Amino acid sequence: MATTAAAPAIPATDSYVGTSGVWSWLTTVDHKRIGTLYLFTSLFFFLLGGLEAGMIRWQLAVPNNHVLSAEAYNQMFTMHGTTMVFLAIMPLSAAFFNYLIPLQIGARDVAFPRLNAFSYWVFLFGGIFMNASWFVGAAPNGGWFGYAPLTTLQFSPGLNIDFWVLGLQILGVSSLAAAFNFITTIINMRAPGMNLMRMPMFTWNAFVVQFLLILAFPVITIALVFLQFDRFFGTNFYTIAAGADPLLWQHLFWIFGHPEVYILVLPAFGLTSEIIPTFSRKPIFGYPVMAYATMLIAFLGFGVWAHHMFAVGMGPIADTVFGVTTMLIAIPTGVKIFNWVFTMWGGSLQFTTAMKFAIALVALFTIGGISGVMHASPPADLQQTDTYFIVAHFHYVLFGGSMMGIFGGIYYYYPKMTGRMLSEKLGNWHFWLMFIGMNLTFFPMHFSGLYGMPRRIYTYDAGQGWERFNLTSSIGTAVLFIGLLIFVYNFLIAGRRGAIAGNDPWGAGTLEWSIPSPPPEYNFARIPRVTSRLPLWDVKTPTLNAEVPHTDRGDRRLDVDVGTKHTGHSHPNPANSYPQQATESGMHIEEATGKSAKDLGIPMPNQTIKPLICAAGLTIMFTGLLFIHEDKHSLAIATILTGALIMTMSLYAWVLTPLEDHH
Amino acid sequence: MTHAAAAHSAHDDTHGHPPTSTGLDNKKIAIWAFIGSECMLFASLISTYLIYKGRSVVGPYPHEACLPPGCSTPLKAILNIPVTSASTFVLLMSSLAMVLALAAVETKDQPKTTTGEKILGSSKLWLWMTAILGTTFLGFQAFEFTSFVHEGLTIRTNLFGSSFFTLTGFHGAHVTAGVLWLLTLLAIDYRRGLGPKDAINVDLAALYWHFVDVVWIAIFTLVYLIK
Numbered sequence A: 001m002a003t004t005a006a007a008p009a010i011p012a013t014d015s016y017v018g019t020s021g022v023w024s025w026l027t028t029v030d031h032k033r034i035g036t037l038y039l040f041t042s043l044f045f046f047l048l049g050g051l052e053a054g055m056i057r058w059q060l061a062v063p064n065n066h067v068l069s070a071e072a073y074n075q076m077f078t079m080h081g082t083t084m085v086f087l088a089i090m091p092l093s094a095a096f097f098n099y100l101i102p103l104q105i106g107a108r109d110v111a112f113p114r115l116n117a118f119s120y121w122v123f124l125f126g127g128i129f130m131n132a133s134w135f136v137g138a139a140p141n142g143g144w145f146g147y148a149p150l151t152t153l154q155f156s157p158g159l160n161i162d163f164w165v166l167g168l169q170i171l172g173v174s175s176l177a178a179a180f181n182f183i184t185t186i187i188n189m190r191a192p193g194m195n196l197m198r199m200p201m202f203t204w205n206a207f208v209v210q211f212l213l214i215l216a217f218p219v220i221t222i223a224l225v226f227l228q229f230d231r232f233f234g235t236n237f238y239t240i241a242a243g244a245d246p247l248l249w250q251h252l253f254w255i256f257g258h259p260e261v262y263i264l265v266l267p268a269f270g271l272t273s274e275i276i277p278t279f280s281r282k283p284i285f286g287y288p289v290m291a292y293a294t295m296l297i298a299f300l301g302f303g304v305w306a307h308h309m310f311a312v313g314m315g316p317i318a319d320t321v322f323g324v325t326t327m328l329i330a331i332p333t334g335v336k337i338f339n340w341v342f343t344m345w346g347g348s349l350q351f352t353t354a355m356k357f358a359i360a361l362v363a364l365f366t367i368g369g370i371s372g373v374m375h376a377s378p379p380a381d382l383q384q385t386d387t388y389f390i391v392a393h394f395h396y397v398l399f400g401g402s403m404m405g406i407f408g409g410i411y412y413y414y415p416k417m418t419g420r421m422l423s424e425k426l427g428n429w430h431f432w433l434m435f436i437g438m439n440l441t442f443f444p445m446h447f448s449g450l451y452g453m454p455r456r457i458y459t460y461d462a463g464q465g466w467e468r469f470n471l472t473s474s475i476g477t478a479v480l481f482i483g484l485l486i487f488v489y490n491f492l493i494a495g496r497r498g499a500i501a502g503n504d505p506w507g508a509g510t511l512e513w514s515i516p517s518p519p520p521e522y523n524f525a526r527i528p529r530v531t532s533r534l535p536l537w538d539v540k541t542p543t544l545n546a547e548v549p550h551t552d553r554g555d556r557r558l559d560v561d562v563g564t565k566h567t568g569h570s571h572p573n574p575a576n577s578y579p580q581q582a583t584e585s586g587m588h589i590e591e592a593t594g595k596s597a598k599d600l601g602i603p604m605p606n607q608t609i610k611p612l613i614c615a616a617g618l619t620i621m622f623t624g625l626l627f628i629h630e631d632k633h634s635l636a637i638a639t640i641l642t643g644a645l646i647m648t649m650s651l652y653a654w655v656l657t658p659l660e661d662h663h
Numbered sequence B: 001m002t003h004a005a006a007a008h009s010a011h012d013d014t015h016g017h018p019p020t021s022t023g024l025d026n027k028k029i030a031i032w033a034f035i036g037s038e039c040m041l042f043a044s045l046i047s048t049y050l051i052y053k054g055r056s057v058v059g060p061y062p063h064e065a066c067l068p069p070g071c072s073t074p075l076k077a078i079l080n081i082p083v084t085s086a087s088t089f090v091l092l093m094s095s096l097a098m099v100l101a102l103a104a105v106e107t108k109d110q111p112k113t114t115t116g117e118k119i120l121g122s123s124k125l126w127l128w129m130t131a132i133l134g135t136t137f138l139g140f141q142a143f144e145f146t147s148f149v150h151e152g153l154t155i156r157t158n159l160f161g162s163s164f165f166t167l168t169g170f171h172g173a174h175v176t177a178g179v180l181w182l183l184t185l186l187a188i189d190y191r192r193g194l195g196p197k198d199a200i201n202v203d204l205a206a207l208y209w210h211f212v213d214v215v216w217i218a219i220f221t222l223v224y225l226i227k
């Protein structure tokens, strides 16, 4: 294995990775720190969502159980879904976007560091807002999909849905702001030589996800605005008596909701596409096809939403069209699966924990994908919809797909983020417990579903053939919890006790491994020259990279103009060379120097509290709306205006202050 | 390539910001992404309006309508197309003023001799003009909203009221944000003068302004003109 000798341990002094202390975290604009904040916060919410799942499985373990009341059960499954989608998997992906995108494209930060901090704080406050509902006994209870008219004031009079609607609006602001930021970063901040077709596969997936976010989120924003207006101002968008279409919400929600599935799973695909080539010691099979398949999945993803609505009776033409488009998506998705398999084919496989999780993703996502194709067929869907078969399907996609990929990503990138390795031994336990627990929990649901067990019921009678399956699922959940506890233990102690990682513990080929772990605040002392898709392999193990095309045209920003195509292990690659400055050419590796940005004269953005204050103002503004239903109108107006004022003033102060000191 | 250029790039790497991949300013790319996102926002609003067209169970209705059977008592149309045409014209003119404002900022450094050149080169004049025309449009909208309320159409009356006020209200809120943006630029212009180096910031406001204008054209056509 092509590891570097462990880098001399340089103490992580203030000057090297930035200042420490609580204030430095509140005011940080460093994408790595923001990524870390995202990671910790979303892992916390993941555990919370897991506890909610645990309560659900406890209640359903045996027939006629009374651990939870029907109302508490509704709140539990609604918050489980909402938490896992919006507060766990999306921000876990955002943690990797933040940490990795700038490192993978050879940049020193994202395009708008302060906007990035704002995104995180809005996410945190949105998550707190949503969960604050527990403390007033009014947790959302209308399902994560919040179907109107069920969620209108007439049928859901409590504060529950208000928390849900407003919480999602807050979280939407966070996702949109982050997406504008990452799109700009990826388009505009790539290192010289980092053409689009050289971007690491994770960055490619992240790039596509940002487009899904900016195009899908406005649609749910409007659906939520309608619901908000119906609930607060008495409009009629979802009032059937006024002539409203009972399917309006479903259409708007699923136009967002299906792309959301790819928002949840593509980042995990990206992580898997980094892990598998590294541990197969082969470049990824069919790189351009992988990139195009990602784009095609995203594009088709906007044309399939009504497959969630076959049961509402849209008619044979709509059913057929949406059935066919849904089946079409299986093609680019299948392409990805095969490309991962072909990447492993003939490779020298190393079964690290990260690799095991990645392989598990390929296997488990395939099962979820196949059951997905099953209910792409409307007649089959009519049997399966609203049963546990669907629950099995999307947990294979979201747990087997997203979470397995994310855990793999955590094992793979933890050394980069902390400078220390997670324990492979504990990781092995974690993986197998999770893999077994996950299948034990969700595989029987296929059967309970086919035996007719409906979703969202808080209990069931004995004698319908569901007992064994439910008990097995609940035992599986317990196994998952043991695995999760081992992970948490591993995660927390490895930061202090793990082996020193060095730049590149796995012998990977992408830019983030060419710099020390954890990276210095400026990431790259010298911006790298990217010579191929796997620039680090060009330097360290060029034979592995022989098949990968190298620069066939120059880079305008380098004034390099080379017309011939270079392949193979000729290194340094002539295409990115300066004839006069041979030492400046090609890819380089940076060892830990302990030098600060100031020492090196690298301009860094100033830390600032303004994004946090602005995010707080936004949250206060939304909180004010809650008081309307408490009939405290003047309090509501006062809170809304205070929030708006805080937000506007901090926004002006932020925009009018330059990002960094003049240099 | 020249040695000097290479040396310059190398210098940029360590002591400043590397040039961007596209050569465009980051903010320019972000605003285009933002506009793309806003397209979906307005597309959702406009489609809902169109889906709900003709589904209101009580009046007032946007266009002349008949109650079955026959057309014995045709219902009055509430939309005032002549007035809205005027406000649409005002908003279109504001886009012209915005173009001139941006041109004035970009060419601030060029010497101006004739009165015409001086007028065209005054960024303050054209920014004011844009802001005032935008505010006039908002005045028209306020007038329209109040007269609708007097005729018995509020956001709660029927589906038309809900979808109409929400759609045009969202657009009006965007125009308001644009006017505030213009006033902010004007404040900067009075404080220290906007010059070519600020052109990117004026350009962003202009792109946003034109986008809001284009959205209005779509709304005017789909909501007001098509019966």
Ligand SMILES: [Cu+2]
Binding pocket: A257, A258, A261, A304, A305, A307, A308
């Ligand atoms: Cu779907």
